[in-house]
Amino acid sequence: MSAERLAALIADRAPVSGHRPWPRYEIDHDTWIAIGQALGEGGGDLLGLWGEKDNVHLALRVAGEAVPCVVTVRVRIADFPSIGRFHAPAIRLERAVRDLYGFAPIGMLDRRPWLDHGAWSMRAPLGSRPPAARRDPGTYDFLPVKGEGLHQIPVGPVHAGIIEPGHFRFTANGEIVARLEQRLGYVHKGIDGLLTDTDLERAGRIMARVSGDSTVAYSFAFSLAVEQALELEAPPRAQVLRGIMAELERTANHLGDFGAICNDASFSLIHAHCGIFRERVLAASERAFGHRLMMDRIVPGGCEDASPGAPRAIQTMLEEIEQPFAEIVRLYEDTPSLQDRTCHTGFVSPDLAAQWAAGGHVGRASGRDFDTRRDFPYPPYDNASFEVPLFSAGDVDARIWVRIREIEQSMAMIKTWIADLPAGPSRAELPPLAGVREGIAMTEAFRGDIMAWVRIVDGRIARAHARDASWFQWPLLEAAIESNIVADFPLCNKSFNCSYSGHDL
Amino acid sequence: MAIAFDLAAQTVQMFLVLAVAPFLLGVTRMVKARLLRRIGPPPWQPYLDLWKLMHKEAVLAHNASWLYRTAPYVIFAATWVAAALVPTFATGLMFSWAADLIALVALLATARFALALAGMDVGTAFGGIGSSREMMIGSLAEPAMLLVVFSVALIAGTTQLSAIASHFIDAHVGLRVSLGLALIAFVFVAVAENARIPIDNPATHLELTMVHEAMVLEYSGRHLAMIEAAAAVKLVLYFSLLSCLFFPFGMATADQSLGPLTVGIVSYLGKLLVLAILLPIGETAVAKMRVFRYPIFLGGAFAAGALAVFLLFVSRSF
Numbered sequence A: 001m002s003a004e005r006l007a008a009l010i011a012d013r014a015p016v017s018g019h020r021p022w023p024r025y026e027i028d029h030d031t032w033i034a035i036g037q038a039l040g041e042g043g044g045d046l047l048g049l050w051g052e053k054d055n056v057h058l059a060l061r062v063a064g065e066a067v068p069c070v071v072t073v074r075v076r077i078a079d080f081p082s083i084g085r086f087h088a089p090a091i092r093l094e095r096a097v098r099d100l101y102g103f104a105p106i107g108m109l110d111r112r113p114w115l116d117h118g119a120w121s122m123r124a125p126l127g128s129r130p131p132a133a134r135r136d137p138g139t140y141d142f143l144p145v146k147g148e149g150l151h152q153i154p155v156g157p158v159h160a161g162i163i164e165p166g167h168f169r170f171t172a173n174g175e176i177v178a179r180l181e182q183r184l185g186y187v188h189k190g191i192d193g194l195l196t197d198t199d200l201e202r203a204g205r206i207m208a209r210v211s212g213d214s215t216v217a218y219s220f221a222f223s224l225a226v227e228q229a230l231e232l233e234a235p236p237r238a239q240v241l242r243g244i245m246a247e248l249e250r251t252a253n254h255l256g257d258f259g260a261i262c263n264d265a266s267f268s269l270i271h272a273h274c275g276i277f278r279e280r281v282l283a284a285s286e287r288a289f290g291h292r293l294m295m296d297r298i299v300p301g302g303c304e305d306a307s308p309g310a311p312r313a314i315q316t317m318l319e320e321i322e323q324p325f326a327e328i329v330r331l332y333e334d335t336p337s338l339q340d341r342t343c344h345t346g347f348v349s350p351d352l353a354a355q356w357a358a359g360g361h362v363g364r365a366s367g368r369d370f371d372t373r374r375d376f377p378y379p380p381y382d383n384a385s386f387e388v389p390l391f392s393a394g395d396v397d398a399r400i401w402v403r404i405r406e407i408e409q410s411m412a413m414i415k416t417w418i419a420d421l422p423a424g425p426s427r428a429e430l431p432p433l434a435g436v437r438e439g440i441a442m443t444e445a446f447r448g449d450i451m452a453w454v455r456i457v458d459g460r461i462a463r464a465h466a467r468d469a470s471w472f473q474w475p476l477l478e479a480a481i482e483s484n485i486v487a488d489f490p491l492c493n494k495s496f497n498c499s500y501s502g503h504d505l
Numbered sequence B: 001m002a003i004a005f006d007l008a009a010q011t012v013q014m015f016l017v018l019a020v021a022p023f024l025l026g027v028t029r030m031v032k033a034r035l036l037r038r039i040g041p042p043p044w045q046p047y048l049d050l051w052k053l054m055h056k057e058a059v060l061a062h063n064a065s066w067l068y069r070t071a072p073y074v075i076f077a078a079t080w081v082a083a084a085l086v087p088t089f090a091t092g093l094m095f096s097w098a099a100d101l102i103a104l105v106a107l108l109a110t111a112r113f114a115l116a117l118a119g120m121d122v123g124t125a126f127g128g129i130g131s132s133r134e135m136m137i138g139s140l141a142e143p144a145m146l147l148v149v150f151s152v153a154l155i156a157g158t159t160q161l162s163a164i165a166s167h168f169i170d171a172h173v174g175l176r177v178s179l180g181l182a183l184i185a186f187v188f189v190a191v192a193e194n195a196r197i198p199i200d201n202p203a204t205h206l207e208l209t210m211v212h213e214a215m216v217l218e219y220s221g222r223h224l225a226m227i228e229a230a231a232a233v234k235l236v237l238y239f240s241l242l243s244c245l246f247f248p249f250g251m252a253t254a255d256q257s258l259g260p261l262t263v264g265i266v267s268y269l270g271k272l273l274v275l276a277i278l279l280p281i282g283e284t285a286v287a288k289m290r291v292f293r294y295p296i297f298l299g300g301a302f303a304a305g306a307l308a309v310f311l312l313f314v315s316r317s318f
Helices: A002-010 A029-040 A088-101 A200-207 A212-229 A236-264 A268-289 A310-333 A336-342 A350-355 A360-364 A396-419 A474-481 A486-496 B002-035 B045-054 B066-084 B101-121 B125-156 B161-170 B177-193 B221-246 B258-285 B291-314
Strands: A024-027 A044-052 A055-062 A069-074 A079-081 A104-106 A151-155 A167-173 A176-183 A196-199 A436-444 A449-457 A460-467
Touching: A002 A029, A002 A055, A024 A029, A029 A044, A029 A055, A029 A069, A029 A079, A029 A088, A044 A088, A044 A449, A044 A460, A055 A449, A088 A104, A088 A474, A151 B125, A167 A486, A176 A474, A176 A486, A196 A200, A200 A212, A200 A449, A200 A460, A212 A236, A212 A436, A212 A449, A212 A460, A236 A268, A236 A310, A236 A396, A236 A436, A236 A486, A268 A310, A268 B258, A310 A396, A336 A396, A336 A486, A350 A474, A360 A396, A396 A486, A474 A486, B002 B045, B002 B066, B002 B221, B002 B258, B045 B221, B066 B101, B066 B221, B101 B125, B101 B161, B101 B221, B125 B161, B125 B177, B125 B291, B161 B221, B177 B221, B177 B291, B221 B258
Parallel strands: A024 A069, A079 A104
Antiparallel strands: A044 A055, A055 A069, A151 A167, A167 A176, A196 A460, A436 A449, A449 A460
16 A cells, blocks of 8 residues: 555656666655655665765665665755654654754654764864854763663663674663663764765775675675666676675675574584684685785776686585585584573564565565665676575574574575686776766675665766665664663674664764 | 691692692593584693683772772682592592581582672673572572582581492492482582583673673783682582582592502593593583573473482482
8 A cells, every 4th residue: 555655756857867776856844744654654675874965865765666665855944854753763863864964854754963072163064064063072962762670771872892893771670771872983984074075096095994794795786776877787707706705705605693692691602613614604705805805896887807726725615615515504503501591582573674674684684685686786786596584483583593594595506606716807998988877776784785876977976875784784783672681782782783874884 | 647648638628629720620621622623722721711810900999898809818718628528539538627518518608699799790781680699590509519418418417528429339339310410400500500501601701691791801810810710610610519519539548558549549530531521512502591491491400400409318228
């Protein structure tokens, strides 16, 4: 019903020319509001919401449709109608747009800043830049929680371990968590500003550094977006090499996560072994592609070619870890004290996962059957055969199993690809560039879907935007920990493993 | 002469415990590292750590009271005195007549009380969490520990440790069901009291899961050194108590000449080493349990202790 209404709202419109591959429509405020209402009623998935000078864009997929679209609303003086008041997943995105551009979302109840902690000496650094007095970054109005016997536990932004900064405000009743509220934005780097009016090469390097653990996925998404804008296709060899790199990155990160989750239940044996596996993957990546994390290997038009010994290095590594990994998985299954910690902990309901369009292991552990590689296929996945693991338990255990199954799928895919690596060049020349061109692409990082959008004007990036999977996963962590015990938070948090850097931009 | 000898034996025992404590901690850490396929620091690393902490500046919170500053010394003193009450390589301790097993439990409870107060003193959330969890563990572990004491005392007819050890060595107590149950209860209690996996993880960096570490999170410098030393001494205390109550062989009893004393020291150190190797092996095999499972774990210890006492009431030969 609401899906049909949403489809009707954007049907029969003329898309903006030069935006590929998804259509982009310029709409008025009333249609924008209607789209927000339809999204709120479950008519589709919100895929991203970002600003630029004078415009606010929203990427969405109508439920059941194969191709998503982008809708754009012009900012009226300095405000635009809020989507967040109808569709909660947009709230943090709108707060970020307001902090960066100064556009006020009309009707939004939450007027607190999100990325702006008051240390910038100006407001809206990408907008009108009015000077502002510095505020104490410590002051922030956390949502009030009332009840008998409740007490607050502030955690972070500086933690006892060496991890990224984020503040977590727990309201607990003894050991039971009544509410968790996150405050993020501590690693804001001004990515959106850096991606405004810059050349392609520099933009690619910045994109690769949005979230270091997903550097391949970000470069991949950015390159696809640029190639779409320029109507270019990477040569076959580059496509397969990109796939290998993306799956190597996924395998390495999932292995690291699997160990780290078990370590947070103080079961360090699996952590130790997974550390060794991950190291083997990274070492093989170094031998094959010359960089452990494969940073800056994927570029618009193709990718850096692999070393001549790459297939052998990767093949040997896969053979070395396959058997011991299966044993470690058995150890995980056969340790009741560990299962006791992971099963039924940190439950995310399928409804919430669907509403937030949570990607990656968070969504797939809660029954949201979505994988960018399969549902918005891009080369080389359009010709690859793989399964998307799906679990419905929604707990820490399910999120571990999604990772385990994905590691197995990734290793199988890498094997197929390296056995039959196409010959030929790995880079294509970028065509001569003129005029205004826009491109958008989504790739599946190990955390879930990430989106990259670019506008190229005469060969320069006029504006680009990256949206991490974590935007739609962090809020679910708040829900997952509710009525769990305080001491289980690290376990839940690690099973999500959301990005701070990718989210704070 | 006899008094001088007793005094010397007592002094040696006191300082022996203090001297080997960091080493044993180092051994457990090294074994754990090896089990996880790491090399790990050498077993004497805790001595260097303590030395380093002693020479570092102690940073205090603005609102720290005298309690916060004195607690580390109280904790260390109480723990050390408690450790001095446990016969290690020879029975016939001087202090043994001044205090018994129940006093030992009370001394450890005093240290716990001081630590919990210090944890809450500066008013950080983690100190409060740690103190609250520590008191929960204490309230469950202490009754279980007392039942272990009672079951042993019912067999030996006394609560004085030296006398119990002598009785077990000389009177050929043999294998008993009640002692087996008491041993199980004691191991559970020891794991909980020493903040080891599955109750607490001494190596964790996750502030929300900590118990002991949460209470001492704000400590630094010499204060932290005292607390770390006290934790190491406490571990040795429980190891000594375990070997004294359940494996007292090799201990010098009536004949306290050089020969039996040497045998006593060597066998004592051997027992400590075996326990220091067994502990990390056990720790590697299980995950940490949920906070709300502590009562079940320590309730098991209590049940085993209670069963041991009941069996002894039914018949002294169990």
